[in-house]
Amino acid sequence: MLTDESDTGIRNSRHTGCKTLLDHSLERTEEVMYVEEQVLISGPFSIDGSFKGCYDGSEKGGCTLILPQNETLGRGSLFPIGNICNLRVNCEDTSLSERTSDVYLVTDSFGGNFNCDVAGPLRYLFLLDLKEATLHVSRDGQQLYSDNIIVNCTRIPSSIHPLVTTERTMKMTLSNDDVPYTKGYNSRLFVLLVSGLVLALVLMAGLYAMQRRNYLKKLNNSDQQNDTRISSEFSVHVTDAAENANIYSEISPMASLEFDIDKGTILSRIDEVILSVLQQVNDNKPPVLSHFNRSTWLNVSYDENIGLCVNDAMKMTSVRFDSKQSIKKFTLMMKLLSMIYRLIQTGSFCTKRDLYYQDTTLFGNQTALDEALENVSCMIQVPRWRLHVLATSKGCIAGNLCFHDVDGNYVDCSQTKAGIQVPSHIEGLEHIQTDADFVLVVEKDAIFQRLLSEGFCERMRPCIVITGKGFPDMNTRMLLNRLWREFSPKFYILVDADPYGIEIMTVYKYGSRSLSFEAPMLTVPGLEWLGVLPSDIQRLRLKDDSFIDLKLSDRNKITDILARPYISKSQLLYKELNVLLDLGKKAEIESLDSISTSFLTNVYLPTKLKHGCS
DNA sequence: GGAACTTACGGTTGCGCAAT
DNA sequence: ATTGCGCAACCGTAAGTTCC
Structure with a gap:
């Protein structure tokens, strides 16, 4: 257990994430080019692996992707432009992974993708900025490709943290957990760092959107040429928005309703939420999620053609990260956003029960998940079934x-x-x-x-x-x-x-x-x-x-x-x-x-x- | 300190399943 | 055969928390 400042200081020297983040600021042209290259090679699948040394940019970890038999070789064809490389990040640094009470808000610079990892009743919110790590792609034991990505971790400062109200409390808590954090966090440096992160994200989101449009255009063109087989590099796990739109329009005349939301729109709405959270952190404000209140009749009116529907009152509910009342709800909603993001990316569906069993400790009970899910659905204004989450039918x-x-x-x-x-x-x-x-x-x-x-x-x-x-x-x-x-x-x-x-x-x-x-x-x-x-x-x-x-x-x-x-x-x-x-x-x-x-x-x-x- | 907001809790429907 | 629990829904109220 660490109690004295000098000991803490020594450990702090290992925490080089901030430095790395600075090194990747947008002022350096070559870094922008580097990230752009990553966008060009990112792929439409989930890479299951791990990253080591989140705290130290010099200790690069890696992840491994095993390709299906019919996958195409090569960087360009393997990772089509405009798709998302959903990197799963496991911080194996003991200071993170052994703690059971943290929130990891993970963002990357490859186009607004994010991953939120939560374990147990949270105490701290971390921003993990994926910059560089080792990515291995192999098939039949043969390595096809590898690249480097750096992962940085930054913790939300105590000034906007709900449960760590004083410097003293923070130091003691960290000491007990044997975590190498800075004593007396420099909030101005933090703001500078996160500013860079947010700017990078915004830029990359724009870049990503542009490239995604190009990709969709490309796909549409190929469809028009009666090429029913999407080129091999796209064929795995891609459920395209345009494709979905066609399917749904065939299924039902409901397609004209606002409930017909394509995959890209849903993902971009989640991106917006994450960017909003980052922006609030950047402004040194506690992150807040907001959705219209589902438990008041004030928001509901009657329409003869629909039934009970939402009216203009739109009384909102705030889910604040700095509130003891809301922090669990905040956590669950962030976790669910992450889970939903993956589901939509991979085009897979699961039931509410499946989601619950993915982290029973976090959710605690099924009701908590159900409630959080409806709130997420409400927040991003996308019906639950569009979020690829189903419920076991009882009818x-x-x-x-x-x-x-x-x-x-x-x-x-x-x-x-x-x-x-x-x-x-x-x-x-x-x-x-x-x-x-x-x-x-x-x-x-x-x-x-x-x-x-x-x-x-x-x-x-x-x-x-x-x-x-x-x-x-x-x-x-x-x-x-x-x-x-x-x-x-x-x-x-x-x-x-x-x-x-x-x-x-x-x-x-x-x-x-x-x-x-x-x-x-x-x-x-x-x-x-x-x-x-x-x-x-x-x-x-x-x-x-x-x-x-x-x-x-x-x-x-x-x-x-x-x-x-x-x-x-x-x-x-x-x-x-x-x-x-x-x-x-x-x-x-x-x-x-x-x-x-x-x-x-x-x-x-x-x-x-x-x-x-x- | 009171108003406003949020959550937890309790109560209701019906059914299935396992333990008693 | 009965009982308790879980699941999938519905809702209102009391208590706790935050804001002004």
């Missing part, structure tokens, strides 16, 4: 519907006795076909299964029956939304005659507050409430033992729903909620069994479908 569907899933498998929902799980990648569904006259949404699986077992789909065909099993997940809502947009069947819903059943109905029809920014892709405004209506309790004269008294929480929920924006536009909803309050009773769908076990499928549903809902 089931059956009836007159066929499609090809994302793997190209043909799925026929009529050939099932218990329903088919709603796919996780709704946008990836192709060749959707249905002749259904109506779609029946059912609150719970028990009723869904009963309808199938009693042959509802055959009797009432052509139709589709779907359940979200309680509050619906996004995939189920997206599928319904897509069916609603691309086909024009009637949409009906069957839920319990209780406040939560009604709320589930409103989530399908109007959307939720917290996901209101994605409402155009999630809601079915044309959905009609088939039953069970609270007024049915009276009208059908259900037996007393088939319904339950409202609890206080039920009454509170009713009051909440009555205060929502869509209530004034729905007389039926307003009326039925008041009926529920007046009755002081609630009923489940199963309550209809008190009349007859076959009443639901033989009488109730056919009658309502034939003569209307109310």
Whole structure:
């Protein structure tokens, strides 16, 4: 444990990152040329490897790339212009890697690429500037290519750090961790250094954007020449924006909506966030992430054609790095940005659960990740599924519907006795076909299964029956939304005659507050409430033992729903909620069994479908 | 010191699964 | 068979934190 200043000073002499960063300032023309060359040779893949000696530019580490068999040799063809070399940086210097409470904000000078590595409850934020390191490219044990890149580490100064408020505290903390840091950090030098870094990044981002445009142009030209095989150097892992745009425009007419965002735009939005963080650090201010508040009704208004959507109020939420409250959230969001960046770059998809298991210690629980993910999605204004993060579906569907899933498998929902799980990648569904006259949404699986077992789909065909099993997940809502947009069947819903059943109905029809920014892709405004209506309790004269008294929480929920924006536009909803309050009773769908076990499928549903809902 | 903001927590839906 | 937990959703409120 270091306690005296002289010892600290000796260790400081090893910290040469700052010096290296200065040496790479933009004033030196040859360095700009050097970086430019790196852009020219950067590749579209993730290089998994490690860098040693982040603290000392003289100790260059390296990473190794094993090429696929059919990859092309040579620098120029191996790393096409305009693509991103996603270098994974592992600081193996014990002073970094053994600490479990730091944030590493990694940027590189090759075009705005970044990587954020976070471990445990953080204490310090580091900027790692990738300048030069050894890059080995090999195949079958034979080295094809190598180059040098230097990695620098810079720590955010204590003046803008939330938990290290005094010089003394910082020194002690560092001593305990045996970390070779400067005592009394020179903030002016730091600002100078980071200024250089930011300037370099901005310049390189511009350069990168220009070269990326050239690359896209080149690719488009090659497409026009009917060269369906993208040249070999591009063929691996490249999911091009233009290519995506074409795919999505074929899949769905939604392509014209703002939700059709190409890969390049998403990556550049993440770049902007990172540059913004760097700029704030450069200005000696604590980094702040900002997104519109998802938990206030002030930001939400009702649109008849969409449902709940974001209005102009745009009350913002700040996630501050210098706030004890927000620092974990800040960390998770930065980590997720990094993970998402890689997913989009590589064109791969994963589930929220997969992300969670990549760092369970950091996330702590699934809920934290879910929340951070929605916030990231909200912050960069890109729907979650566009971020290549999916959720395991819980919905089931059956009836007159066929499609090809994302793997190209043909799925026929009529050939099932218990329903088919709603796919996780709704946008990836192709060749959707249905002749259904109506779609029946059912609150719970028990009723869904009963309808199938009693042959509802055959009797009432052509139709589709779907359940979200309680509050619906996004995939189920997206599928319904897509069916609603691309086909024009009637949409009906069957839920319990209780406040939560009604709320589930409103989530399908109007959307939720917290996901209101994605409402155009999630809601079915044309959905009609088939039953069970609270007024049915009276009208059908259900037996007393088939319904339950409202609890206080039920009454509170009713009051909440009555205060929502869509209530004034729905007389039926307003009326039925008041009926529920007046009755002081609630009923489940199963309550209809008190009349007859076959009443639901033989009488109730056919009658309502034939003569209307109310 | 109070207002404003943010987070944690609790409560709700339904279902599946493993332990009891 | 029952119970508890996890998962995927929804929301409001109380408590804690920050700002002015």
